[in-house]
Amino acid sequence: MKHIFTLLSFGLFMVLFSCSQDGPKLSETGLIPLPNQVADGSGSFLLTSEAKIQLQGEDPKLAGIAEYFNTSLSAASGYRLPVGTDEGTIKLQVEGDNSQDESYELVISESEITIKGKSAAGVFYGVQTLLQAMPVEVFGTALIQEAIQIPAGKIVDSPSYAYRGSMLDVARHFLPMEDVKHYLDQMAHLKLNYLHLHLSDDQGWRIEIKSWPNLTALGGSTQVGGGPGGYFTQAQYQELVQYAADRFITIVPEIDMPGHTNAALASYGDLNPGINLPDGNFETITKSIEKAEDEFKGSNITRQAAELYTGTEVGFSTLDTDLELTYQFIDDIVREIAAITPGPYFHIGGDESHVTAKDDYVYFIERVQKIVQDHGKTSIGWDEVATSQLLPGNVAQFWALEENAKLAVGQGNKVLMSPAKKAYLDMQYDSTSRIGLHWAAYVELDSAYLWDPATYVNGISKSDILGVEAPLWTETVENRVDMEYLVFPRIAALAEVAWSPGSSRNWNDFQDRIKVMGQRWDIQGIGFYKSPLVNWE
Known part of the structure; x- marks a missing residue:
């Protein structure tokens, strides 16, 4: 009996030893x-x-x-x-x-x-x-x-950068709660800690503002292509904030302004200066911005609501920067959203405001920064905001122009790195990609991986950088399937750029590791793009 027990014990040891070595x-x-x-x-x-x-x-x-x-x-x-x-x-x-x-x-x-x-x-x-x-x-x-x-x-x-984020544009095409939570789950697996929600644009307004109810009732009713749109109630937004916090992710809300505001101008005509052309015939804008100002700006003009817009062109809309009602509107929005956002940041947009005169743009950004500060938040804006005087601590998000990023650093402010040629998840992988854009570049997996934020822009060093963010704009993204196709596997590459020191990163090694990550995505049913640069089998 003792002999049998000894054999069984030895056999169990060998099984465990084998398991531990195989x-x-x-x-x-x-x-x-x-x-x-x-x-x-x-x-x-x-x-x-x-x-x-x-x-x-x-x-x-x-x-x-x-x-x-x-x-x-x-x-x-x-x-x-x-x-x-x-x-x-x-x-x-x-x-x-x-x-x-x-x-x-x-x-x-x-x-x-x-x-x-x-x-x-x-x-x-x-x-x-x-x-x-x-x-x-x-x-x-x-x-x-x-x-x-x-x-x-x-x-x-330990991470290289304190801010490691991604952005979801829920304005061009609305993505419901379940999809945003799914995205947060995947971000958590990759140690990303900020989700930037792009909540307003020309095509839709996606967050309930109780003092301005038409923003969602009308402005949230459509999207690119004319679909039904949608929006988050404040209770739903708070649920997302808590869901993110449980995964150590901070929500950064963005209300884009003074441009990208047609949904707001369609909801409240009193805000509309009258120089936007929502039918998309932008080639008919033959007047200079200065002449447009003389004709349209001022408090005595007849203002009418803009038409809802479902196209993808940019740069045609603006809030009236001389109108006091504009700043009451912004103060109400920032106050309501800040009250339900425990994170430190509020994103004010500021990009592609092509029909806002330069002096008016600078005045607007500087005044809106103060509103955000008064409500206890720190402003982030796309890199154009650095052409104004930034408040101490405010952040410029570099996406397009290096000179703007350098202006921010020259003022003593930090830069959030999101270069479109490397970090934009809506860019096509190559010319055969079924959705996506390519105005910045084709961004294959190796391109998303092979760059270092600390050396990407001459004159901007690691100490000048708050972190890295990978934005997903949704002009061509209609649902979760589309989102997954463009996001994965590139978000893993960008997560590593944000976390791991540049000196330790190696493309060949990453190819081996992303193959295993692909197996995790497969078993979760995530429909990721299987880049030909990786032997997924």
């Missing part, structure tokens, strides 16, 4: 973004329903991180791990109270897993790395019958 090394699990330091260990941790999660530290967000971890695994594992403070084989530990420190340390041995961070955010990012270290099947819904094998090793990691 899987990939930690450094081979397709980690994106690439951690700063990865050291492979010996053996594996075998995760079963017998494991427990131990919370160490006083941060109340630890419980939410444990719940997130359990929810992420439960469909594939079939169980939820007990959570407590007494003991556990998976330890989540906050060692300090520095919310700005997003670094973490992940240690995996055969007996336990420890994730340490100086903030809850750091622990959350360690959890994302831990999930990626597991077999890709944990991202699916099919039940995994055996123990989940996690390679042993140690990771020490």
Whole structure:
């Protein structure tokens, strides 16, 4: 009997030893973004329903991180791990109270897993790395019958930039709550921490403003191509803000102005200076802006609501920068949105305002910045805003003109890097892409990856940069399928640009790791673009 028991024990040891040796090394699990330091260990941790999660530290967000971890695994594992403070084989530990420190340390041995961070955010990012270290099947819904094998090793990691974001344009084509939440889920997996929502444009107004109800009743009723449009109530917006916060993502609302405002001008004719041409016949604008000003601006003109617009041309609309009602309108909007936005930033747009005279544009931006500041927020604007005098701390988002970005830096302000030739997710991959635009460039996966924000613009160094953001404009995006096609896999490349030091990034290595990420997307049913530059098989 003792002999049989010995054989069985030896056999069990051999099975466990075999399991611990057959899987990939930690450094081979397709980690994106690439951690700063990865050291492979010996053996594996075998995760079963017998494991427990131990919370160490006083941060109340630890419980939410444990719940997130359990929810992420439960469909594939079939169980939820007990959570407590007494003991556990998976330890989540906050060692300090520095919310700005997003670094973490992940240690995996055969007996336990420890994730340490100086903030809850750091622990959350360690959890994302831990999930990626597991077999890709944990991202699916099919039940995994055996123990989940996690390679042993140690990771020490921290981000290069504090702001790592993406933008969703829900104005050109409206994307509903479920799609935005889906996007937030994928952003969290890649350690992105800001979602910029482009909530207004010529084609639609997408956020309820209770003091100006026609903005959504009329301005939110259509979209590019003439579809039904849509908008978020303030309660729905707050739900998105909380959903994002649970994933350590901050929402940045944008109300684009003084241009890109036809939806507002169609909703309230008293705001319309009368120089926009919403029928799209922009070639008929033969007068100079100065002559247009003489004819249309002033308080004694007869103002009429603009027609709703469903095209894709830009630059034809503007708010009246001399009208006091304009600034009451903006103050009401900023006040209502700021009150339900806990994050520090409010995006004021400022791009492509081609029919706003230069002096009027500068006056407008400087006055609107003050309104935003009065409501407790910091302004971000597209790089054109740097042609005005920026308030201290305000941010210029570089998308087009390097000289504008340099103007911001010259004023002592930070730049958010979103160069259209590298970071715009709405650009086509190549001439065969089924949707997308290519006015800036064709942006294949290698192009999205092979650039360094700190050296992209001469005269702008890493210390001048707040972070990196990848925008998705939706002129050609009608639904989640379209969104996924243009976003994935490029968002993973841009997430790595924002997180990992340029000196450690390598295109050949990324090709191997993105292949594993593609398997995760496949198992989740994400219809990503399978770039021919990667051997996805």
